[in-house]
Amino acid sequence: MSLLNGITYGLLLFMLSSGLTLIFSMMGILNFAHASFYMLGAYFAYQISTWIGFWPGLLVAPLLVGAVGAAVERYGLRRAHRFGHVAELLFTFGLAFLVEEIVHLIWGKVAVDYRIPVELDGTLFSLFDTDFPIYKGFMMLVSVGMLIALYALLTRTRIGLIIQAALTKPDMVEALGHNVPRIFMLVFGGGTALAGLAGVIGGNAFVTEPGMAAAVGSIVFVVVVVGGLGSLGGAFVASLLIGCIQTFSVALSISVTDVFALIGVDLPEGSQLARLTITQLAPILPYMLMVAILIFRPRGLMGARES
Amino acid sequence: MTDALSKPMLQVADLHAYYGKSHVLHGVNLHVNAGEIVCLLGRNGVGRSTTAKAVMGQVVARGGIRFKGRDILGMKAFEIARYGIGYVPEDRSIFPDLTVRQNLMLGVKDTSRCGRWNIDDMYALFPRLKERDNTPGGVLSGGEQQMLTLCRTLMGDPDLIMIDEPTEGLAPKIVEQVGTFLQEIRKRGISILLIEQKLAIALDISERLYLMGHGRIVFEGTPADLKNNEAIRKEWLEV
Numbered sequence: 001m002s003l004l005n006g007i008t009y010g011l012l013l014f015m016l017s018s019g020l021t022l023i024f025s026m027m028g029i030l031n032f033a034h035a036s037f038y039m040l041g042a043y044f045a046y047q048i049s050t051w052i053g054f055w056p057g058l059l060v061a062p063l064l065v066g067a068v069g070a071a072v073e074r075y076g077l078r079r080a081h082r083f084g085h086v087a088e089l090l091f092t093f094g095l096a097f098l099v100e101e102i103v104h105l106i107w108g109k110v111a112v113d114y115r116i117p118v119e120l121d122g123t124l125f126s127l128f129d130t131d132f133p134i135y136k137g138f139m140m141l142v143s144v145g146m147l148i149a150l151y152a153l154l155t156r157t158r159i160g161l162i163i164q165a166a167l168t169k170p171d172m173v174e175a176l177g178h179n180v181p182r183i184f185m186l187v188f189g190g191g192t193a194l195a196g197l198a199g200v201i202g203g204n205a206f207v208t209e210p211g212m213a214a215a216v217g218s219i220v221f222v223v224v225v226v227g228g229l230g231s232l233g234g235a236f237v238a239s240l241l242i243g244c245i246q247t248f249s250v251a252l253s254i255s256v257t258d259v260f261a262l263i264g265v266d267l268p269e270g271s272q273l274a275r276l277t278i279t280q281l282a283p284i285l286p287y288m289l290m291v292a293i294l295i296f297r298p299r300g301l302m303g304a305r306e307s
Numbered sequence: 308m309t310d311a312l313s314k315p316m317l318q319v320a321d322l323h324a325y326y327g328k329s330h331v332l333h334g335v336n337l338h339v340n341a342g343e344i345v346c347l348l349g350r351n352g353v354g355r356s357t358t359a360k361a362v363m364g365q366v367v368a369r370g371g372i373r374f375k376g377r378d379i380l381g382m383k384a385f386e387i388a389r390y391g392i393g394y395v396p397e398d399r400s401i402f403p404d405l406t407v408r409q410n411l412m413l414g415v416k417d418t419s420r421c422g423r424w425n426i427d428d429m430y431a432l433f434p435r436l437k438e439r440d441n442t443p444g445g446v447l448s449g450g451e452q453q454m455l456t457l458c459r460t461l462m463g464d465p466d467l468i469m470i471d472e473p474t475e476g477l478a479p480k481i482v483e484q485v486g487t488f489l490q491e492i493r494k495r496g497i498s499i500l501l502i503e504q505k506l507a508i509a510l511d512i513s514e515r516l517y518l519m520g521h522g523r524i525v526f527e528g529t530p531a532d533l534k535n536n537e538a539i540r541k542e543w544l545e546v
Contacts, residue, residue, distance in 0.1 A: 164402070
């Protein structure tokens with residue numbers, strides 16, 4: 001059961017990290033505002049669901065987010081690009097704060113009531129006395145569908161071929177007569193639309209509140225670093241890995257004392273460390289993994305970059 | 308078309324370019340007529356590649372660049388490519404993870420238009436590429452990669468191609484093959500600006516040569532002129 005939950009969460013992470021890693025390999029910068037687009041997706045979907053329902057929002061919200069993303073690239077990032085990578089990084093940093101403030105202004109500082117639609121509310125099946133909700137199954141379905149579509153687009157179509165080539169050698173692709181700036185805009189828009197879609201289906205599974213971007217943002221960076229900057233395959237593996245680590249560790253009821261006992265170390269009774277459980281450590285596990293990866297394999301699981 | 312009064316296909320006039328604060332091109336003047344092979348010679352770092360990049364819109368430059376009667380300075384690289392200039396950079400820039408066929412298909416700018424070359428023409432010219440149709444470009448030998456990058460550029464149906472050091476690092480026999488191939492494509496009406504460091508194929512296939520030194524043109528003439536001018540060769544070319 002934890003495995004299924006882990007995979008669902010991992011697939012959601014992949015929807016975010018795939019866009020981020022594509023944008024990274026293309027532009028050479030990490031988009032700090034990427035998780036903000038995830039948040040926008042959730043809020044847009046909430047707004048649309050109050051007007052016309054969840055289902056139209058599922059389609060419209062990611063498209064809107066993608067349009068916002070494309071506009072940000074075209075009118076913001078492209079200008080900042082002329083002043084170098086630092087300017088671009090600062091731009092995305094500022095954008096993240098801007099989005100958060102705008103969300104505060106429009107929707108307030110507390111969580112909004114964005115709910116799972118009634119059709120998808122309920123139990124899909126039960127296993128070992130735990131229920132697996134229909135909505136989790138739906139999330140999996142959407143994520144896997146998206147994944148297959150993305151893979152097909154990148155490997156089977158002409159535009160995908162141009163994108164793949166532009167990821168490594170944008171100058172050459174442009175010299176062959178392809179409008180690379182437009183490709184950049186499309187990839188940025190597509191990547192942010194994916195983040196938006198993740199927000200649409202993640203926002204009601206978790207909570208839709210102004211802090212959600214910051215909460216998921218740092219995890220997504222961990223995923224991208226662990227997987228290897230710029231590697232889609234790496235991002236996929238790392239997403240699932242971290243999704244599972246987080247859900248498993250929450251589900252485990254053993255304490256740090258037990259873990260140390262396993263390797264033959266007895267912790268003194270009553271020390272702070274001994275009283276910790278793995279569940280309490282769950283939030284820092286991904287970061288520990290990232291630090292370990294950076295020490296032992298700086299280019300990530302599947303990264304090609306040396307630096 | 309070699310008549311001085313007829314309009315050249317590519318005309319570069321008083322071209323200046325900078326990398327940061329360093330002034331790389333100090334007023335380059337050259338032209339290529341239709342159907343001509345022109346060679347731009349010089350040692351490393353004298354500005355030959357920068358000249359090509361400036362024509363291609365990849366380096367910010369000042370001066371005049373006219374191609375087919377239009378001022379192309381300031382246009383974007385992909386617009387210049389679509390207007391008819393093909394560029395083969397020094398590093399060849401093969402897409403290593405894509406197959407030979409995919410590399411070639413990327414050379415096509417517009418799938419709705421039929422150019423004067425298609426993939427079968429390329430395979431007919433280089434059966435070796437056909438054999439390796441489905442092989443990633445990155446595993447080809449240097450010579451095969453050079454053929455691939457030339458073919459890829461031709462797939463885009465250019466009127467003029469600029470080729471940066473196509474013979475570098477190739478065995479003498481392959482170098483000869485490249486020379487024959489360039490003459491072959493010239494016969495089909497394509498003008499060529501060939502950038503070279505050595506005289507290897509330059510003297511045999513070029514109509515005219517330019518010699519560059521310190522960011523300007525220091526000599527202009529026919530292959531015979533250059534052959535007879537030992538002083539110039541000594542000063543600007545030989546090591």
